[in-house]
Amino acid sequence: MEKLPAQMTVIGISKPGGPEVLLPETRSVPVPGPGEILVKVLAAGVNRPDVAQRSGAYPPPPGASDLPGLEIAGEVVALGAGASRHKIGDKVMSLVAGGGYAQYCIAQDAQAMTVPPALSMQEAGAIPETLMTVWHNVFERGGLQPGETLLIHGGSSGIGTMAIQLAKAFGSRVIVTVGSKDKADACLKLGADKAINYKTEDFVAVVKAATDGAGANVILDMVGGDYIDRNYDAAAVDGRIVQIAFLSGQPKANVNFSKLMVKRLHHTGSTLRPRSNADKAAMVAAIEAKVMPLLREGRVKPLMDSTFPLEKAADAHRRMETSAHIGKIVLAV
Ligand SMILES: NC(=O)c1ccc[n+]([C@@H]2O[C@H](COP(=O)([O-])OP(=O)(O)OC[C@H]3O[C@@H](n4cnc5c(N)ncnc54)[C@H](OP(=O)(O)O)[C@@H]3O)[C@@H](O)[C@H]2O)c1
Structure with a gap:
């Protein structure tokens, strides 16, 4: 040794x-x-x-x-x-x-x-960081199901590129927002069904059009600010919105909460680092059972x-x- x-x-x-x-x-x-x-x-x-x-x-x-x-x-x-x-x-x-x-x-x-x-x-x-964050927030908190639509803000981020692959592997539809054509192309190549350039397009309108007006079932948001109210517009009835960061620098927002009631939305969030070792070990156990086969198969x-x-x-x-x-x-x- x-x-x-x-x-x-x-x-x-x-x-x-x-x-x-x-x-x-x-x-x-x-x-x-x-x-x-x-x-x-x-x-x-x-x-x-x-x-x-x-x-x-x-x-x-x-x-x-x-x-x-x-x-x-x-x-x-x-x-x-x-x-x-x-x-x-x-x-x-x-x-x-x-x-x-x-x-x-x-x-x-x-x-x-x-x-x-x-x-x-x-x-x-x-x-590990992206896998555990995506697993916990998209699947455990957001409860994404096969056949549902996931909207990922920051699709080209470390988190976003892992979320695209896992959601597609588990049979969901994926729409991402990105800030450039290169990033859109990379996300589509990874398996995303649609990439929205948020600098030139309104993500609410594109998500609605792409889902026949229904909206996204789960939204993974790392931007915050005015996205919060717009996420409520882009979400489907019974939609789940999971907040993992505020890259806009704006954790406070002007939100019309009546949308939350009318659409029966769930808005949740979490941060991984301060979670207990027991919580993290439980996430690892679930990942070993459910995701490790996908990693092993490449x-x-x-x-x-x-x-x-x-x-x-x-x-x-x-x-x-x-x-x-x-x-x-x-x-x-
Ligand atoms: N809650 C948790 O447990 C947890 C755990 C890990 C990470 N996070 C958070 O998740 C986020 C992604 O982490 P990461 O390491 O994957 O990040 P990353 O690779 O650096 O990607 C972040 C991407 O977000 C996009 N973006 C959209 N709006 C932005 C804005 N206003 N300012 C800056 N970037 C913006 C940028 O791409 P565009 O060009 O498309 O804008 C950027 O490339 C971070 O905010 C991180 O703190 C949370």
Whole structure:
């Protein structure tokens, strides 16, 4: 067995600010506690919440690492007491509470999933955050059913590109909103049935026209602001709207709630990071049963935008903040 070093290189947030505040640091290699495993990180996914954390708008929850990085893939190198799902040398991918931008990272044994051979380690590092967010919000909270229509705002995002594939694999119809023709083409190629350029088209009118006036059964919204009232217009009777972010910067909105009553809508939302380990383990168990076969067969794969070396994490954030990316950005460690 490889001897573990005492120290490791990580990317820390030297102070709240722009991408330039992401700087290499030396930290002690963490020791896994009960129910935890230590993973030698080979790839770490970059997510929009990392950008928010870096700029000071999204502090880590109590007890979590102060380092950015919410998902990793790598090799198990040490086991904490009672950790029995994985063994030393296994290749795993996992959601982590923070600390993914590092050579070594602690994961919960119950949240780490075996990497299927159909995935490269970089693809595996791009999966856990989006897969768990989409699974929980679209299927568990939104209750999307085969034959129903899902409207995804931000269709080309890491979250959106995973949601397109899962909803199509489970037999639903998918409409996305995007900000450019390139993004529309990428979403259609991934399987979306319709892509709406929100800069030139009114998504409410297009969704209504595409559903014979019925509207979307489930809406995954990461934009907020004036989309909230417009989502109520675009939703079908008994529709479910799931709020996962406010990229517009506007969590407050002027909403006509009579639409909620008349259409019997459900408007819900959630945020993954502060959920308990038990909640996250339950999501992983459901994903292992229902989604892992799709990953093993290669029917669902993250759409990869770009890979940066760990020490170029600032460039990865710059790319994300241009919003030019389509799919996932990953750090190779
Ligand atoms: N609640 C949760 O549990 C949870 C978990 C993970 C992520 N999230 C959230 O989900 C969202 C997507 O995450 P991600 O990592 O997949 O993001 P991402 O890959 O960076 O994609 C975000 C995309 O949203 C689109 N967008 C639409 N309106 C926008 C606006 N006003 N400002 C900026 N972008 C806008 C952009 O594409 P266009 O060019 O098409 O506009 C952008 O590429 C983020 O807001 C993230 O915080 C929530």
